Amino acid sequence: MRDVATGHIMTDWKEHHGELFGRHPLHLQHSLHKSELFTDAALARLLEKADRADYHVNTRSAGPDGKLRRREGEFGDLSGVQLLEAVRKGDIWINLRAPQKADKAYGNLLEDIYREFEARVPGLKTFKHLVTILISSPHVYVPYHCDVPGQMLWQLRGRKRVWLYPASEPFLPQAAIEKLILGEMHETDMPFRTWFDESAKVVDLEPGWMLHWPLNWPHRVENQDSLNVSLTTEHYTRPVRNAYGVNYANGLLRKAGFRTLQQQGSGAAMYAKLALAAGVKFSGIRGTVAKPYTVDFRVDPDSPGGHRDIEPYVLRK
Ligand SMILES: [Fe+2]
Numbered sequence: 121m122r123d124v125a126t127g128h129i130m131t132d133w134k135e136h137h138g139e140l141f142g143r144h145p146l147h148l149q150h151s152l153h154k155s156e157l158f159t160d161a162a163l164a165r166l167l168e169k170a171d172r173a174d175y176h177v178n179t180r181s182a183g184p185d186g187k188l189r190r191r192e193g194e195f196g197d198l199s200g201v202q203l204l205e206a207v208r209k210g211d212i213w214i215n216l217r218a219p220q221k222a223d224k225a226y227g228n229l230l231e232d233i234y235r236e237f238e239a240r241v242p243g244l245k246t247f248k249h250l251v252t253i254l255i256s257s258p259h260v261y262v263p264y265h266c267d268v269p270g271q272m273l274w275q276l277r278g279r280k281r282v283w284l285y286p287a288s289e290p291f292l293p294q295a296a297i298e299k300l301i302l303g304e305m306h307e308t309d310m311p312f313r314t315w316f317d318e319s320a321k322v323v324d325l326e327p328g329w330m331l332h333w334p335l336n337w338p339h340r341v342e343n344q345d346s347l348n349v350s351l352t353t354e355h356y357t358r359p360v361r362n363a364y365g366v367n368y369a370n371g372l373l374r375k376a377g378f379r380t381l382q383q384q385g386s387g388a389a390m391y392a393k394l395a396l397a398a399g400v401k402f403s404g405i406r407g408t409v410a411k412p413y414t415v416d417f418r419v420d421p422d423s424p425g426g427h428r429d430i431e432p433y434v435l436r437k
Contacts, residue, residue, distance in 0.1 A: 129236050131328075138241045142270070142357075145284055145321055146332045153276045153327040157225055158349060163255065164200025167214070169222035172435075176215045177419055179427055192435070193417040193427055204255070206419045208347045210426015213256035226251060233272075233353055246270070246355040254350045257426065262341040264312035266292060268301055268364060269354040272332045273341075275325040278348035280341050283320040287336040291316055294381070297336055298371030301364060302406075310338060325350075335360055362390060369393035372400060412436045 132149040140146055156162060167175075177193040193212070195203060207214060220227030230251045238244045248269070258278075266287065273282065285291040292310070299305035323331055333339065356364075362385065370381040370393070384390035400406060416432040 129233055130240070133240055141237070141241045141244065141332065142334055144334065145323070145337075146330075147323050147325075148330055148332075149328055150274060150330050151328070152229075152274055152351070155229075157223075157229065158253075158276045160201070160204055163253070163349065164204055166216060166219050166222050166253070167195065167200040167203050167255075170195075170216055171218075171221065174217045174221065177212055178215075179210075179212045179417060179425060191417055192413045192415045193419060194415050194430075196418040196420075198419055198421070202421050203419055204347075206421035206426035207255050207257050209421065210257050210419075210424075211260065212419065212426045213254065213260050216253040216255070217250070219251065219253055230353060234355060244357065246357055248354075248356040250354040252352045252354075254348070254352065256343055256348045256350075258343055258345045258347060260343045260348070264316075264338055264340045265310050266297065266300070266336045266338040267354070268336070269356055270335060270360050272330055272353045273325065274330040274351040274353065275327055276349040276351065277327055278346040279327075279344040280325050280348055280350070281344065282323045282325055282331055283317060283340050284323070284331075284333050285316055285320050285338040287334065287338065291319070292336060292338050294370070294383070295374060298367050298374060301367045302371040304371075312340075335363060359385065362394060365394040365397040366390055368397035368401065372396065 129150050129152065130148060131151050137146055137148065152158065172194075175195070177195065179191050179193065180188045181191055183189045198206070203214070206212065220230065230249050234246045234249055238246060250269075264285075287297075296305065296310055300310075325331060363383070366383055366385075370378075370383065373381055373396075382389070384393065413435045414432050415435050416429060417427040418430050419426060420428045
């Protein structure tokens with residue numbers, strides 16, 4: 121929903137934010153938390169319409185070795201209202217991708233967001249936009265990780281604390297981002313040490329606030345004591361795509377035995393690496409096999425934690 125007074129999604133934008141965009145963290149105000157697209161009724165409707173391929177519901181439980189592991193679940197035949205109730209009382213989180221399939225208003229909103237940023241940030245041109253709705257229980261946390269595309273996190277309901285870390289050694293080893301881009305490492309397997317927090321930027325994110333950080337900055341997130349509803353939006357720009365291609369090529373070269381690999385942002389070496397990355401990626405040599413998931417719980421608002429165990433089965437998406 122556009123801010124009634126200004127017609128804008130961003131409500132405290134100042135001209136200098138355009139200079140900071142993509143280079144430094146931006147913690148700004150928006151109007152999306154007032155939108156009718158994110159009421160309980162709207163979210164319940166979306167959850168009921170979601171294709172199985174477009175959602176994940178997760179929790180964490182201790183395995184036989186005592187270590188917490190992430191688990192995949194299913195909605196079963198619960199109504200949207202029951203699902204929200206389970207999240208509110210439980211210890212689960214839902215990632216709902218592609219809400220525009222159920223209602224094109226979400227797709228329009230996504231395009232409006234980027235149109236507004238492109239109008240405000242000099243020279244910005246974005247593509248490959250994605251939006252995901254995150255609905256998560258009180259105290260749920262997202263471990264240390266980094267994301268490959270450009271990212272924004274929009275808080276709609278509840279409060280969360282976000283820690284942001286620089287995208288450089290030792291916080292982000294160059295080999296780690298390469299492995300992530302090559303699909304050889306799960307994003308949350310990024311090595312974390314508690315002293316990283318001494319260098320973190322910590323932001324308490326409240327409804328009506330959003331956060332944008334520079335490309336690949338590692339981060340972790342902890343919900344405070346209430347149900348959280350957030351959006352993540354993802355995008356590419358030419359520099360983001362070039363960084364992806366250079367890291368991809370560097371990852372291949374590292375596997376071939378090279379050790380000192382620069383992350384060029386321009387010039388002939390960058391284009392050579394982009395050609396290498398494109399050649400390998402589109403040749404199909406490396407093949408991309410969708411990872412199967414083992415689903416072993418069903419959401420249940422009447423069970424402790426908002427979920428109960430079921431006979432495990434394998435789901436391929
Ligand atoms: Fe993330």
